[in-house]
Amino acid sequence: MSLVLPDLPYAPNALEPHISARTLEFHHGKHHKAYVDNGNKLLEGSDLKGLSMEEIMKKTAGDASKAGIFNNVAQVWNHSFYWKCIKPGGGGQPTGKIAEKIAADFGSFDKFVEEFKNAGATQFGSGWAWLVLDGAKLKVTKTLNAENPLTQGMKPLLTMDVWEHAYYLDYQNRRPDYMATFIDKLINWEFVNANLG
Template sequence: MNSGHTIDKRALSAGIDRRALCAGSLALIGVTAVKTSAAADETKLEASFPALPYADDALAPVISSETIAYHYGKHHKGYYDAVLKAVAGTELSGLTLEQIVRKSAGDGAALFNPAGQLWNHNFYWVSMRPKGGGKPSGAIAARIDEDFGNYDEFKKQFAAAAVKHFGSGWVWLIQDPNNKLAIVATANADSPMAHGVRCLLTCDVWEHAYYIDHRNRRADYANAWLDQLVNWDFANHNLGAG
C-alpha cells in the first residue's frame, strides 16, 4: 500500500533544485518523475483564470462563500495577474500555462510561484463539486481498491497526509509512471505536474483554503473535503486521459 510523502522544505533552504527535490520525494514511492504528461489539457494563458463551475456558496458548509471570495477572488486572481505581468512582452507569453510551470520549475521562485499556484488552484476547484465526496465509483474505485486495499485505507492515508504536511502546500492523488496510484504532498506552489507526473485530484492545505471556516482544524477540513466535496468524476477523467 502507498503512503503520503511530503517534500522536505528544509532542502529548499539548502539550495537544492526544486525539480530534483520533487523527484527525490516521489522516488520514495517508486516514482520516476519523467516521461509522464499531466492529465489536464494544456491551457492558453489568457484562459487560465476560468469562472468557477458552481455558485460561490455551493460548497458550503465545508467551504463558505466568504472563503471563496477571498480564496478565488483575491488569492487565485492575484496569481493570474502576477503571471500575466511577469510574461508580458517576453517569449513566454506565447506558451501555455502548463509549459510556463514546467519551464520555470527549476529556474527560481519569481515566476514559478505564481504560475504554479495558478495551475494548482485551477486544478483544485475542479477537484471538488457540490454534493460530492464519499466512496468513488468507476475505474478510480477499482484502482483505489487495488493500490490502497480499500477506500477507507485511502481516505485514512490522504487525510493523514493533509494533516501531517508542515506549512503551506497541497496533497495530491497521482498516477505514477508505473501506473500505480499514490498520495504525495508538495510544498508551497509545487506540484507533481511541474515534474511530469499525472495528477488526478488535489486538496489545498494552505491556511487560506480553510481557516475562515475551520480555524486551525485542518483535520476537520480534510475529512469533510473527502466526505462531501471530492469530485470523483474528475479523477476518473484524469485517470483515463492520454
C-alpha cells in the first residue's frame, strides 16, 4: 500500500481559538504531507512496500540502515492518529470505560493529567506524549522524534504532539500552555474509548 495523506476529520478552522487554521495548514498540509511524500519515495522498490504502516514500523524500528523509512512512515502514522485524538469541543473529564480505567490505574483523573503533562514537558526536543495500554494496564509514556509505542508492544490510545510545529505559531515557546489547552479543550475521549475497545 502507498502512504496517503488523510483528510482532517474537521474543518481547518474548527479547532480555533485553541489551534489555528494556519497551524493546521502547515502541520497537516506541509509537515504531514512531506512525511507521506518522502515515505512513498523511500518505499518505492523496497520489499516493505506492500506492508501496513504498523508492520513497516515494527520491521524497521532500531535499524539504522532503514531509519529514513521508519521516521517517515512512523510520522505518517503518528500524525494520522493525532488528528483523531483531538476534536472541536473536546477535552475535560472523560466518560465511559476510559474514565473508569484511568481512575483504577492512575488513582484519579488529576494524577493522569499530571503524568501526561509531565511526559510532554520533559520530552526534550521533538516527540510525543502517549496514553497507552501496556498489557492490561494504562500507562503514560513519551517518545523521541518519530518513535511509537507500538514498536515496544504497547497499544496507543491517545497522543499529544509536542514537536514545535504542532504549537509554535499559536503558542510560541509556551509548550505548557499548549498542553493544558490540549487536555482541557481538545481531547477526543470518544476516540480514546474506541481504541480501548
